[in-house]
Amino acid sequence: MGKVIVVTSGKGGVGKTTSTANLGTALALLGKTVVVVDADVGLRNLDIVMGLESRIVYTSMDVIEKQCELSKALVRDRRVDGLMLLAASQKNNKDDIQPEQMKAICDKLRTAHDFVLVDSPAGIERGFSNASAGADEAIVVTTPDVSAIRDADRIIGLLQNARIEPINLVLNRFSPELVGNGSMMDQADVLDILNINLIGVVPEDSGVITSTNRGIPLVYEDGSPGAQAYMRIARRLTGQRIPIHDFEQKGLFSNILNWFTRKR
Amino acid sequence: MANSIVALRAYGDGLHLIIRPHLSIAEVEAAIQQEISRMNRSLAGTSVQIDLKSPTLKEEEIELLSSKLQETYDLTVRGVEVADEPIAPPIAAAPTTHIISQTTDTRPSRDSELSRIVPNTIRSGQTEEFPQGSLIIYGDVNSGGEVKAGGDIVVLGTLRGSAYAGMNGRLSAVIIAMDFAPLKLQIGNYVNRSSVNQQPRGYPEIARIGAEDVIIVEKFVKF
Ligand SMILES: Nc1ncnc2c1ncn2[C@@H]1O[C@H](COP(=O)(O)OP(=O)(O)O)[C@@H](O)[C@H]1O
Ligand SMILES: [Mg+2]
Numbered sequence: 001m002g003k004v005i006v007v008t009s010g011k012g013g014v015g016k017t018t019s020t021a022n023l024g025t026a027l028a029l030l031g032k033t034v035v036v037v038d039a040d041v042g043l044r045n046l047d048i049v050m051g052l053e054s055r056i057v058y059t060s061m062d063v064i065e066k067q068c069e070l071s072k073a074l075v076r077d078r079r080v081d082g083l084m085l086l087a088a089s090q091k092n093n094k095d096d097i098q099p100e101q102m103k104a105i106c107d108k109l110r111t112a113h114d115f116v117l118v119d120s121p122a123g124i125e126r127g128f129s130n131a132s133a134g135a136d137e138a139i140v141v142t143t144p145d146v147s148a149i150r151d152a153d154r155i156i157g158l159l160q161n162a163r164i165e166p167i168n169l170v171l172n173r174f175s176p177e178l179v180g181n182g183s184m185m186d187q188a189d190v191l192d193i194l195n196i197n198l199i200g201v202v203p204e205d206s207g208v209i210t211s212t213n214r215g216i217p218l219v220y221e222d223g224s225p226g227a228q229a230y231m232r233i234a235r236r237l238t239g240q241r242i243p244i245h246d247f248e249q250k251g252l253f254s255n256i257l258n259w260f261t262r263k264r
Numbered sequence: 265m266a267n268s269i270v271a272l273r274a275y276g277d278g279l280h281l282i283i284r285p286h287l288s289i290a291e292v293e294a295a296i297q298q299e300i301s302r303m304n305r306s307l308a309g310t311s312v313q314i315d316l317k318s319p320t321l322k323e324e325e326i327e328l329l330s331s332k333l334q335e336t337y338d339l340t341v342r343g344v345e346v347a348d349e350p351i352a353p354p355i356a357a358a359p360t361t362h363i364i365s366q367t368t369d370t371r372p373s374r375d376s377e378l379s380r381i382v383p384n385t386i387r388s389g390q391t392e393e394f395p396q397g398s399l400i401i402y403g404d405v406n407s408g409g410e411v412k413a414g415g416d417i418v419v420l421g422t423l424r425g426s427a428y429a430g431m432n433g434r435l436s437a438v439i440i441a442m443d444f445a446p447l448k449l450q451i452g453n454y455v456n457r458s459s460v461n462q463q464p465r466g467y468p469e470i471a472r473i474g475a476e477d478v479i480i481v482e483k484f485v486k487f
Contacts, residue, residue, distance in 0.1 A: 124389075150407050153389075153409075195385060
């Protein structure tokens, strides 16, 4: 029996879709079977980030309307074994789907796959309730700025009310240089406010944009700092006990390391 | 009543030294000494508000009294107020019980309020409201979160959101937080905007209505 994890944030543009694509791919690279589900009905883009948009025939809407079997709607990623996408309908909107219908889909996917990652739309309305309806766990993505953090805090409250746990935090677009010169909140400040378990820190990485444009998730190129961060999160999701930061790695995280040795 | 000329009372805004009608300054000093020695804890380092029940002390006498309080008891006088009431006859004839009931009973009191413990953080978009009394939060109140209480609010964490104490009009209500960085503070119908958005200072702070009818925030030492 697999796990259904909703990837959510409240605020748009903080990296939910990027995280879903990369974590889904990373988990598959680790040998897990994974379905990534786009719950952003009407504004889908997980298919583009995954580079699978040209192969979509059916969407979750077709499954709900019983136009096709769930298994037939899954698009297989040919680059890695065990990775599939369930696309969202682009011509419908969020109110065309009920939370119970999403839950039914997630429940079915959970029986045949290790991980089901649901890419949530921004907002706290219907799109969010649909995306979280079938979730066992949540990954909240935030960037280290006050408005994204406040929205993440809001979402965490809603997830707690829905008794979804654990809720793990991904801190995205983190820049040790900006923290160093005082223009970005550091990891400790963010955790002090949100007070949930941190599962990973993804650095600001220009490779994310090029990988999005090419439709090749970053984790296929294991040299990049963003790819390494996502691989570490994926390993932690599979239960491996590895530290958040790779302290062997010079440069990028040295500031964080300095911070730890200074304060602890 | 152990002492009919002076009385020390703790209100939400701190200690008050109430001085009732009297015959001489010497009598007042003796009464203060008696009242303070009656307390079985040290008052050193705290501050008092002097409430004159009638304007019987001259300005120089008040100054002298203030410096004596500082020297002898390490008590700082943070303000002097003359009660707005007709000059009463000297002590011999003063109906002290009447005056005492006036100083204690005109304010809705903390004693009659209930309190509620909230065992978690109040997050953005969440509101905790308790008009029946005081709220104690075992966590933070985050930006976008809101706590409202008929009585006091005590946050055993960081206050980053908004807090509204004394929502039924008890102006002695206070807001205490281990770390203070609120978006908005309100006590009764007084709203504070000046100390909002400050960085937490790393020590507990208390907000209350001060002498000039504005909400003041200062280091919290003891209640
Ligand atoms: N770690 C990162 N470094 C640089 N750019 C990033 C990073 N994460 C996300 N982005 C960029 O931010 C934008 C929004 O990301 P996206 O995943 O679509 O957010 P969401 O799904 O939350 O709206 C995209 O242009 C993406 O390329
Ligand atoms: Mg998205």
